Amino acid sequence: xxxxxxxxxxxxxxxxxxxxxxxxxxxxxxxxxxxxxxxxxxxxxxxxxxxxxxxxxxxxxxxxxxxxxxxxxxxxxxxxxxxxxxxxxxxxxxxxxxxxxxxxxxxxxxxxxxxxxxxxxxxxxxxxxxxxxxxxxxxxxxxxxxxxxxxxxxxxxxxxxxxxxxxxxxxxxxxxxxxxxxxxxxxxxxxxxxxxxxxxxxxxxxxxxxxxxxxxxxxxxxxxxxxxxxxxxxxxxxxxxxxxxxxxxxxxxxxxxxxxxxxxxxxxxxxxxxxxxxxxxxxxxxxxxxxxxxxxxxxxxxxxxxxxxxxxxxxxxxxxxxxxxxxxxxxxxxxxxxxxxxxxxxxxxxxxxxxxxxxxxxxxxxxxxxxxxxxxxxxxxxxxxxxxxxxxxxxxxxxxxxxxxxxxxxxxxxxxxxxxxxxxxxxxxxxxxxxxxxxxx
Numbered sequence: 001x002x003x004x005x006x007x008x009x010x011x012x013x014x015x016x017x018x019x020x021x022x023x024x025x026x027x028x029x030x031x032x033x034x035x036x037x038x039x040x041x042x043x044x045x046x047x048x049x050x051x052x053x054x055x056x057x058x059x060x061x062x063x064x065x066x067x068x069x070x071x072x073x074x075x076x077x078x079x080x081x082x083x084x085x086x087x088x089x090x091x092x093x094x095x096x097x098x099x100x101x102x103x104x105x106x107x108x109x110x111x112x113x114x115x116x117x118x119x120x121x122x123x124x125x126x127x128x129x130x131x132x133x134x135x136x137x138x139x140x141x142x143x144x145x146x147x148x149x150x151x152x153x154x155x156x157x158x159x160x161x162x163x164x165x166x167x168x169x170x171x172x173x174x175x176x177x178x179x180x181x182x183x184x185x186x187x188x189x190x191x192x193x194x195x196x197x198x199x200x201x202x203x204x205x206x207x208x209x210x211x212x213x214x215x216x217x218x219x220x221x222x223x224x225x226x227x228x229x230x231x232x233x234x235x236x237x238x239x240x241x242x243x244x245x246x247x248x249x250x251x252x253x254x255x256x257x258x259x260x261x262x263x264x265x266x267x268x269x270x271x272x273x274x275x276x277x278x279x280x281x282x283x284x285x286x287x288x289x290x291x292x293x294x295x296x297x298x299x300x301x302x303x304x305x306x307x308x309x310x311x312x313x314x315x316x317x318x319x320x321x322x323x324x325x326x327x328x329x330x331x332x333x334x335x336x337x338x339x340x341x342x343x344x345x346x347x348x349x350x351x352x353x354x355x356x357x358x359x360x361x362x363x364x365x366x367x368x369x370x371x372x373x374x375x376x377x378x379x380x381x382x383x384x385x386x387x388x389x390x391x392x393x394x395x396x397x398x399x400x401x402x403x404x405x406x407x408x409x410x411x412x413x414x415x416x417x418x419x420x421x422x423x424x425x426x427x428x429x430x431x432x433x434x435x436x437x438x439x440x441x
Contacts (some may be wrong), residue, residue, distance in 0.1 A: 006393075015092060015095060018116070020087075020090050022117055027080060030099060032079055034128050037129060041129070063079070069080065087121060088116070091115055093140075094111075095109070104372070105209045118420065119336060120409060121135070126396075129179070133176055134176050138173065138414060138418070142386060145386050158383055164209075167209030168209055170187070170210040179398070179401060186386070190386045190389055207344060236401065237301050240317065241301070241309070244305075245275055248273070249256055256305040257302050264338060282327035282405045319362050321399060324402070328395040329368065329395070330361050330364070332357050332362050334410070355440045369422075371423050389420065390418060
């Protein structure tokens with residue numbers, strides 16, 4: 001890999017500068033964007049013993065703490081540069097992989113720029129949120145796993161180090177966002193399917209490393225305050241409650257604090273009227289957002305209500321959860337706001353956003369479906385199994401645990417690099433074949 005970058009250092013340098021500059025252009029003011037979740041991460045970064053540690057993992061706050069140490073009051077500027085730098089490096093990984101799968105330099109550059117200029121990725125690379133860090137780490141695990149299997153020459157010399165690195169990255173993922181705790185399973189299952197015996201022998205090591213970081217973090221919190229320990233329902237209750245509410249399952253939670261509060265506010269008939277309607281985009285019911293926001297968090301996070309749902313209506317809840325699944329791929333992207341790209345002509349801005357909006361809907365799901373069939377027929381089994389299983393895991397767990405699909409553009413950034421590499425690869429191969437035919441004419 002180093003030889004590839006050495007031989008192509010001019011192209012890689014130009015790609016890096018273009019992508020980094022474009023990302024910085026999207027955020028000309030040297031400050032990062034923030035959401036309500038950002039305040040939690042910032043509080044934890046300033047004090048690892050903050051009570052919010054009960055709900056927020058530690059790795060992203062560690063990154064924030066490092067930025068605060070080096071940047072002091074200007075830490076947001078350091079974070080912005082770090083995240084844009086990481087984004088630019090990861091796109092170079094995609095460039096390397098496009099070449100590994102025998103795309104021409106020209107097509108590889110074009111497809112890499114499409115990924116690098118993706119407005120959804122750029123948008124979240126300028127946010128104080130763990131989602132972008134999760135995306136970078138997951139893409140690294142995906143990349144290393146593919147290279148290990150595809151380049152069999154690595155097995156004799158640095159194979160154990162690479163598998164150890166996969167385990168370490170999976171462990172860090174588990175303390176970046178709770179939803180990534182079992183991401184190592186798609187990787188290991190891919191190794192088993194592909195009959196990678198030497199990697200299979202590392203099953204125990206990867207598994208132990210995956211949970212080592214999580215258990216260490218929990219032990220640290222417990223040593224400071226037993227009330228900070230993680231409880232399984234802490235992260236799940238809100239998602240279960242909101243999905244159940246959207247699906248009209250309110251009466252299965254009778255007698256719980258949340259149910260009683262709804263009765264007290266005389267809103268039970270409104271709650272019973274909610275019903276999930278299937279559609280291509282799975283847009284959230286207009287009245288739902290206002291309804292849930294009218295309640296205090298202590299009710300929407302009611303663990304007794306969520307337990308009652310799981311006990312009395314598990315199948316109905318599951319069906320309601322996965323009804324959103326396909327819209328994980330059909331929701332359109334977010335993009336930098338009106339203050340971004342100062343000086344960009346309005347017609348270019350419109351074309352830029354329209355281009356990616358249509359790429360996401362309707363083409364992303366279509367491209368991915370075609371791509372996996374194409375990749376399988378090309379016998380690129382390592383790319384097929386690792387990518388497909390990661391996307392399956394992420395899309396399912398997000399669909400099940402996310403209260404409504406309106407949040408998918410944010411959570412989808414977790415696998416944006418992987419999705420778009422797979423979706424664009426067949427286009428690149430077909431484009432190369434067309435170019436070759438034109439040259440022959």
